[in-house]
Amino acid sequence: MTSRLLFVYTITFLFSMLLLLVFVEHAVTGQMEHEVDVVMDWQLIYFDSTPDNMLPEAIQDRLENSHMHANYYGLFTSDGRHIAGNVMAFPPQLTVDRDGVTLARTLSVTGRRPVPMVRAMAERRKNGDILLVSRDVTNIFHIRKAIIRAFSMGGTFCLAAGIALGLAMSVRQMRRVRAIRRVTLRISQGDLNQRLPTGGRDEIDMLSHLVNHMLDEVERLIGEMKGACDSIAHDLRTPLAHVIVLLGSMAHRAGGLKDQPMLDLIARARSDTDRLLQRFRAILRISEIGALKRREGFADVEMETLVREVGELYEPLAESRSVQFVMHVEPIPGIHGDRNLLFEALSNLVDNAIKFTPEGGTVKVELRKTPAGPQVTVADTGPGIPAAEHDLVLQRFYRSKSTEHHAGSGIGLSIVSAVLRVHDFTMRLANADPGVRVIIDCWSRSLG
Template sequence: MSLPGWAAGKTGEFIPASPRAATAPAPARDAASAPRDIAHDRWQTTTFRWFAAYAAIFSISFMALLGVIEFSVTHAMERETDSGLRWQLRYFDSRSDNAVAGAIAVRLKRDDRGQNSYGLFDGAGHWLAGDIQALPEGLALDSYGRTYEHKSGQSLVVAIGDMQPTLRVMGEVRANGSVLVVARRLSDVRRVHDELMKAIFGGGLLCLAASLCAGLVLSMRQIRRVAEIRRVTARIASGDLDQRLPVAGRDELDMLSHLVNRMLDEVERLMGEVKSACDGIAHDLRTPLTRLRLRLSTAADAMERRGEPGVAQVLVGARDEADSVLGRFAALLRISEIGAMQRRSGFASLSLPDLVHELCDLYAPLAEEKSLTLITSIAAPPPIHADRALLFEAFSNLLDNAIKFAPEGGRVEVALRGSTVAAQAGAPAGPQFVVADNGPGIAPDERSAVLGRYYRSERTRHLPGTGLGLGIVSAIVRLHDFNLSIGAAHEGTHTGTAVTIDCWPHHT
């Protein structure tokens, strides 16, 4: 059985400096701060991650689509340019070899925008006519009359005067061995290409940014819902079963909330039935057991008067067993009563030094009767918000156990001080109440079990008790959201017990 978060053990000094500091988990922040804590992790939420993945996929798909469009458009424009170049070659094919140079000159004069370029070269590659002054490197030349169907142009660097633009070029070898080159500028194609590339990258980045922003906004909405669910579940985990998860719509979280709320309704109903049955049994049996005790006591007195001490002793033992059973029933009813209290309904500002002084004054005669040294160290921490009667009952049980289990002539130490460990860590802090003794102690593997009902340590089974005292203390600690830890009074040994209660809220 593992020790719950509000009751972790520790091996410490006779009065440990802070049993909770080494083994008990650090106090969680108030549930009210949960939304801020989650908000810091919004980048790691599943919602944002899915939106980020979707945004990346959508943006890449968008850019790929525009890339396909750009490829199709530019290649379509290049095919249109090639078609124009083929028609020009057909035109020159209709001219005789001697008339080609004149036809080139006429076309250059008519081309007001300078979109077309021409070049005529002899078989050795020397320039004869046109504004293209050198054969473009890498130009594939077709034979005369074969440039009408499937000829495709090439995008090559062409020397035109002092410029070397990239043009769409076709060439052929004419019947007399001369080379004719026709070319057209790709300014329109380049302009469309540049605009489409801007659209690809600009639109892709815009879509990505817009998707990420939308994902962040929607994830923040989910974060607020998860924070509210976390706040409510923290209160449910701390024992407030009247709480229910919020339902805002009909999405997956709401479906889960509906199921959890139905489960809580059923759990609360079953717990109520079990509690009612247990309380009824304990309450109904207490009356006949009380009558049985009285009759055993009366019979023991009668046997004593009749001079039968042996029978009287047996009856006294039976009466003591009845007292033990009655004590168990009383403790069980007290634990049930504490668990059924409305949270903080009886809380008020409480000065712990006054309560601890009163506690020590009450138990000083009992310690003196057992020849125990009662050592007190009571600081003056600020008041806390708590139920005085319940805390007095919890502290009384701890001090009563320490006096019971301390050996004859031993010592018991009671300390009240402010906690500095949690304060240095920046977490909420408050007073610490510690009770320590030099008795047989509690083994580390038993420190969680002793907080349950009926459990008694192997080292103390010979002493009278019901095994429910620490159960009452645990119920009161849970009600206050305080922290309970059990350790050894002497570090490195298993002798002596030090029980510490950190008197400030420890929300889960």
């Protein structure tokens, strides 16, 4: 963006300088030519008052007394023959209507080469002769060139200084923009404690203050809402546990009475209450993960060992459900993270994959090395997730329509997302044809 603005500024400046040079050249040249034309017009008026028989002598007298300015005169017959003066031939491009014309190296003068630059004017006298007066304007055009050269050099210097100053200012502004970008990326990843840098005392600084004020309010409101939700979940967890115990006692007594319909109702109530309690526990767990500070508890983690441990833990479960469990682990360098949280996230993914894979299906866990860092993939051959629901399943309590018949709270992927946000990792869902493939990029997407 900065380079484009600088390019536009340069083109605009050059175009403006070109217009200025054209204007100055036209104005200076026009003014100087007008002043020369006035002088030559007065000379023609003077010669008009001279009788025809005395005109050659008057012209010669003028030539002998012309010292400060180089003036050239020529008197010609109507058919162009030279009569008097030091101009030997009448220029063909010159008219006889007393209009000034600039001639470049075309005026033939006695005893010298063609004059570099003259301003000439001619008239036809009453007897039919043609009188030409001209004035050397070479110095005038030298002055014009000097002015244009001065403007060009000055404009070039101003352009260079402007570009240098623009680059210096843009570098400073781009540093601020990069700093703001880093902070906003952190904020977009869920770290609402971050604030935009301030101190520039300009429009960007004013915008940063407004955004920071907005973030303060957002953090306060989210904190209040989160605190209320956590309080509700925490306060209801104990009563729900008591309800489960009471339902168990009721089932024991109803069993003694051999009331099967009552036992079925109690079993359904216990199942629903237990599922509700699991949801409250999951909500509190997500809150605990989200409340962790960015790098608190981080250390070097051997992902190869971690993935193998998760596989060893869930391989017996896959076998019990007649699901083939496949692992492919490449040796990779360690990463910086929270081992317990990463173990919990991978466990949730593998558990979901096994749960939703039918008998005879396959669950594959893969750890491979990429140029950017380690990548973990968990794939299954279950019912899969439609592409339109890939983002929705990461929300709390959302369950895909293709897996609604399976037991669960729909919060496992939310826990995985919370863990990955703490690590600045990313998770992507893709179709496995059949089934779904979950891909975790174990490196930070933050831009420096």
